[in-house]
Amino acid sequence: MTRLDPPTERECTECGRRDVWDPDRQSWRIRDDASAGSPNCIHDWDINGTYLPIRE
Ligand SMILES: [Zn+2]
Known part of the structure; x- marks a missing residue:
């Protein structure tokens, strides 16, 4: 079973944004x-990095 679970947060590993x-x-x-x-x-x-939003 595959469920799309898009990330809702992200953090830069370089500057901490x-x-x-x-x-x-x-x-x-x-x-x-x-x-x-x-x-x-x-x-x-x-x-x-391969996550792509689905366009409806
Ligand atoms: Zn950054």
């Missing part, structure tokens, strides 16, 4: 000001 998934906007947003990380970081997210 944390994002949360905003289903209303269908995009990631920074969780809070203290989790913004570095603007110069290329960001290496700790979630599965």
Whole structure:
């Protein structure tokens, strides 16, 4: 049984930026000001890089 379980949070392993998934906007947003990380970081997210959102 396969169930799609998209991540709702991600964290950059380089700068520590944390994002949360905003289903209303269908995009990631920074969780809070203290989790913004570095603007110069290329960001290496700790979630599965092959995950692709399903388009309905
Ligand atoms: Zn980063």
